[in-house]
Amino acid sequence: MxxxxxxxxxxxxxxxxxxxxxxxxxxxxxxxxxxxxxxxPEVLLEGLERATRGPFHQYAVTWGAPRFRTALAKKISHFSGIEVDPDSELVVTCGSTEAMMVAMMTACNPGDKVIVFSPFYENYAADAILSGAEPIYVPLHPPHFNFDEDVLAAAFAQRPKAIVVCNPSNPSGKVFTREELLIILKYAQQYDTWVIMDEPYEHIIYAPHTHTYFNTLPGAFERTITCNSLSKTYSITGWRLGYVHAPASVIAQAKKVHDFLTVGAAAPLMEAAVGALELPDxxxxxxxxxxxxxxxxxxxxxxxxxxxxxxxxxxxxxxxxxxxxxxxxxxxxxxxxxxxxxxxxxxxxxxxxxxxxxxxxxxxxxxxxxxxxxxxxxxxxxxxxxxxx
Known part of the structure; x- marks a missing residue:
């Protein structure tokens, strides 16, 4: 055998x-x-009931139903301040799990290196390995799970193709400060590295900590691939609705990876979730x-x-x-x-x-x-x- x-x-x-x-x-x-x-939220349950009776049972557009992408782009823009083109800068995926795999395969070639902070969500190392890349681990030191800049600099000196940052972090609950993110950006620019951000907990932050969207930092957008999902924000982990947000040139390639991984996210669930994306502050x-x-x-x-x-x-x-x-x-x-x-x-x-x-x-x-x-x-x-x- x-x-x-x-x-x-x-x-x-x-x-x-x-x-x-x-x-x-x-x-x-x-x-x-x-x-x-x-x-x-009730708006999701009501939307789901309507969607099951509507014409949403066949394939949607591969990279996401237009109504869903439009609502998603508005929601991202509202919180980050970045204007998002729903047609060219978004790919809707089957959860953030697929989004991370799409990002990794879009950014990396076999043999490339990828920086992963440790502790890390268990999928990150597996995603790198399945993409043919080699993880470089940089420790986060408890109790605050901060990194040593010298160790990070040494990791970047190996010229990785990408770094993965979960913010807020699973499993540690760490929220990266703006200053820490600027350090990461400095080395990413120096070594021309992609920054793959995983942000499904963006709205679950405890005072006095605040969330900084990495792609809003000066000069960061062009090298940032943001992965996210609706799972945690709206308590729908089983719906498997995620997305990748990046510059149009990146998304053009990510669409190809996504298409051949899963074809598309569930059409009725995208329709049902539009109301949640339009919820007020x-x-x-x-x-x-x-x-x-x-x-x-x-x-x-x-x-x-x-x-x-x-x-x-x-x-x-x-x-x-x-x-x-x-x-x-x-x-x-x-x-x-x-x-x-x-x-x-x-x-x-x-x-x-x-x-x-x-x-x-x-x-x-x-x-x-x-x-x-x-x-x-x-x-x-x-x-x-x-x-x-």
């Missing part, structure tokens, strides 16, 4: 999705895979308030356990130090938490290139009652933590 592709041997299947399966098997509260357990203010409240509830739960953690600046993830639980590594701790405590979190080692195995990533994109139920289960950890000190 012939062998499968060698490139598949250097990464495993998703640890996040594997943790979800284990959580389902043992009836654990799933704080591993980052999806809400509450409904999206009050929706986004409410989203910040919603997640700020959930964040405080869950951080209070963690404080009661005695386990150290890093307060997220954005997104809805928390990295928790489980050293005091006494396990040899985070995988064993994660399995024990699922089977014995009934709460699922992702082993932090799956996000790091470095040998980091004392962290668990939890998320708090859940109803208050779900978080409180998780809190009741986690309450017993305090005795074990105190005993381990």
């Amino acid at each position: 012939p062998t499968t592709a060698q490139r598949l041997s250097v990464f495993s299947e998703s640890v996040i999705r594997g943790t979800t399966r284990l959580a389902n098997q043992h009836g654990a509260i799933n704080l591993s895979q980052g999806f809400p357990d509450f409904d999206p 009050s929706y986004y203010h409410g989203l910040t308030e919603l997640y700020s409240a959930k964040r405080e509830i869950f951080l209070d739960i963690l404080r009661s356990t005695g386990l150290p953690f890093t307060e997220p600046q954005g997104a809805y993830y928390v990295m928790v130090d489980i050293t005091a639980l006494g396990f040899a590594n985070d995988t064993l701790a994660s399995e024990w938490l699922i089977k014995e405590i009934g709460v699922a979190g992702v082993p932090g080692s799956s996000f790091f290139r470095e040998p980091v195995n004392h962290l668990i990533r939890f998320h708090f994109a859940k109803r208050e009652e779900t978080l409180m139920a998780a809190g009741e289960r986690l309450a017993g950890l305090s005795a074990r933590v105190n005993a381990g000190r």
Whole structure:
């Protein structure tokens, strides 16, 4: 029997999705895979009902239904201040996952190098490898997950074709400052490097932190490929609606990659989502308030356990130090938490290139009652933590 592709041997299947399966098997509260357990805005539900009765069941335009792209361009322009041409500067994809793959394959040739900050969302390294590129890892140092400019400069000196930046960051919750982004831009300009931004948590930011759109920095637009999705902002992770935003010359190439990867996103879902893209600013203010409240509830739960953690600046993830639980590594701790405590979190080692195995990533994109139920289960950890000190 012939062998499968060698490139598949250097990464495993998703640890996040594997943790979800284990959580389902043992009836654990799933704080591993980052999806809400509450409904999206009513305008989306109403739009979906209308779309199922409309003429939207066949292929849309490959790079996105015109009405959806027009609404999306207006929404991006409103928040970033950049005028967006919906016909030449956008490709609608099957979620940000496809958007990242489209961006990587558009930017990179086999043999190119790509800078990836560590910890990183697990898809980034796999995307680079599947594109035939080689990841260069630059560590982010806890508790604030800042980078060392000298280390970053050394990585750029290897002349990478691209750098991937998730802002706000999954899994760390870091929000890159404008000053940090300007440092990245300085080296990207010096070495003529693409900057691939992944920004699905753009509207989930906690005061006093603020989100800076990288492509708005002076001289940045021409080398920025922005990937994003509607999943987190509108609580529709299962709809798989994402997009790539870049200069027209880049999008002309990205359209070809997207066309042969997936043909197009789901036509009825694009139609249904137009209303969400037209929501007023009050929706986004409410989203910040919603997640700020959930964040405080869950951080209070963690404080009661005695386990150290890093307060997220954005997104809805928390990295928790489980050293005091006494396990040899985070995988064993994660399995024990699922089977014995009934709460699922992702082993932090799956996000790091470095040998980091004392962290668990939890998320708090859940109803208050779900978080409180998780809190009741986690309450017993305090005795074990105190005993381990």
